[in-house]
Amino acid sequence: MKKSPLALSLLLCSSAFAQDIVVFGDSLSDIGQNNWGHKASYSINGKSNPLYNELLAKLLGSNITASTKGGKNYAYSGGVLLATNSARSSRQPNILLDTQVDNYLAHGVDPNALHIMWMGGNDIAAILQTAISKENQAEQLAYILTSAQQLADENAKQWKKLTTKGINTVVMPTIPNVLYTPEFFSQFGKAVAQGIRDKADIQLQQQNFIVRLFGQFVINAIQSRFETIFKEEQSKLQNSTQTQFSDFDRERQAALHNSVENLYEIYGSQLADYITKEDAIALLDSKYQEVTQNAEQVTALLNTTITKEINHVGGNVVRLDTNGLFKELLSNPAAYGLSNTVGMACPDGTVNLDDFTHSCDTTDNSSDSMMFADSFHPNVLVHNVMADYIFTTLNSPKEMKILTRLANHNAENAMDIARQESNRNHFLRQDPKTVSAISIYEKQKESENLYVGAKIQFNPEWQFSAIFGHQQQDGSYKLTNAKSKTKLVNTTLRYDAKQWWLGSSVQISIADYDSQRTIKLGGVSHTHQGKSSGSSMLASLFGGYAWDWENHTLSSTLDMTYSLDKIDPFAERGMKATSLAFDEQSHRQFKTGLGLEYRYKIANFQPYLSARWVNEWLHKDQTLRVGLNGSKFNVLLDPEDHSWFDLQAGIQWQAQSLPLQIYASLTQEVGRTHSLAKTKANLGIQYQF
Structure with missing residues (x-):
């Protein structure tokens, strides 16, 4: 086998x-x-x-x-x-x-x-x-x-x-x-023989007694002979080849037609008095179509x-x-x-x-x-x-986990960028009563994202920022691929003291998803296309404390984020027997991040290294309701990672003669199994007005 x-x-x-x-x-x-x-x-x-x-x-x-x-x-x-x-x-x-x-x-x-x-x-x-x-x-x-x-x-x-x-x-x-089934076709052949007999019998009943008596012997012989001929024709199907559905019907109908043709070669003169060959074939075709439709x-x-x-x-x-x-x-x-x-x-x-x-x-x-x-x-x-x-x-439905994974990945990335962008203010302070324009480009595996926004510095302590983002992220999980396009807005309010800071952030995003789920049946691949939309909502608190000596700064950070990701219901397009429909996916997470960062100030540059331990606390099982052929069932989705480390190296530069900052960073995730992109590179620019 x-x-x-x-x-x-x-x-x-x-x-x-x-x-x-x-x-x-x-x-x-x-x-x-x-x-x-x-x-x-x-x-x-x-x-x-x-x-x-x-x-x-x-x-x-x-x-x-x-x-x-x-x-x-x-x-x-x-x-x-x-x-x-x-x-x-x-x-x-x-x-x-x-x-x-x-x-x-x-x-x-x-x-x-x-x-x-x-x-x-x-x-x-x-x-x-x-x-x-x-x-x-x-x-x-x-x-x-x-x-x-x-x-x-x-x-x-x-x-x-x-x-x-x-x-x-x-x-x-x-x-x-x-x-x-061949059994059904065999029984249909017997029914055809009976049908030819019944048709001839109707004609025979209109004749006199002697003709009817002789005719019955002929009709019995014809019925028996047709069944024998049909079996022979059906046996020939053993050596035939079919490549499509039309071949299936064509071969069967050919066997029936050949049986009638052969029957009339033997009993044509006797049958002609009761039913013509053309009428017999027409009767056969109509009966086959009728029985086919009835069975379906x-x-x-x-x-x-x-x-x-x-x-x-x-x-x-x-x-x-x-x-x-x-x-x-x-x-x-x-x-x-x-x-x-x-x-x-x-x-x-x-x-x-x-x-x-x-x-x-x-x-x-x-x-x-x-x-x-x-x-x-x-x-x-x-x-x-x-x-x-x-x-x-x-x-296979478990692979649709990729959609909430994409939603969470995109929302998490944007929140990290917004928090880091806000925290830059503690190390390179924006002047009071000014507005800074910011732009960040992010590159990671199968993704290019762009964020633009503004920071408003009300006084030395209080700052408000708003960031708008556009993300394009591809991802895959086993045999399922997905693409996402996300638009988001993040607002952050922070307070800076001399050595510590505290901030809060709210983020909302909407996304469109294209999925491609592939299965294999007997080695044959079948692909199913799906389109859906979704949203993510996040709320975060964060803070930190910094120790300064000479040109060195060591800071500890803490952040807490609650997120809710939703994927709207959708149905796939593909082979009908294997295409699925999915109910709404909803995924809640509560994450904390505990970090440590070291900075060194040299001239207009601030290179830095940071490590952040992330932990997800809810650990809730995620189920997905799946529809197939009129009924529904639940599947238990694979769990996400519970904890990992984010390691980051970056540099920040402040121009001497212009209120301009340029910064770049490289982030690596460690200990995260289900990440869509473990390495991320960011390049940002800020100009103060």
């Missing part, structure tokens, strides 16, 4: 944080229960291919075992939500979701495990089959609507059971459209109804868009290592609940390039994509 690069890399880094998996489901999740149907997979060169939950368990650094073998995978092949949708429910009650959940609860819940509830495909197949038997469309629609609500109610009921026992998060993929509508209706009911229960529901994922695989198969989306690795194999052997064994290495393992179940590459889909959906 071929693993994606993401799977390999995440496997290495996640083993230290192993998480168990609890699964409720059907054959898509059944890895082999005792005395029941075999795993819906196949063996290649003697090695059985894994299902998505086995692959996911490895990504999470754990293992998964069937419940009848002492594990927590309660999935059973043939699983259904409603007992009425399976004749086997009386013989094997474990195929019912209700029984699976009850069995799990009886053994005690594991609140730290990842819970997956994925069932309904067999229910859809049963519902469609029953709906077709209804006499008219009104009865069909009524039956489908009633069945959809019953499935939704049962799903919600079982989810409610889990929430009452302390389980607050569940991965609940949507029900995939059975239209895509029924699947959408069932999934939407289920989503609505489970949302009423509440909690964190990860509603994966499995149906959308299948469409992506059909639209771009080669990227995922698939070459055939209409055939199957085991042409004669499917899950047989009365046969406990493997589906099939093959030595054909090309089997893995088939989208389907058998007539109803996906192959190993699709399971690999599904495992990545679950893992990235749970973990």
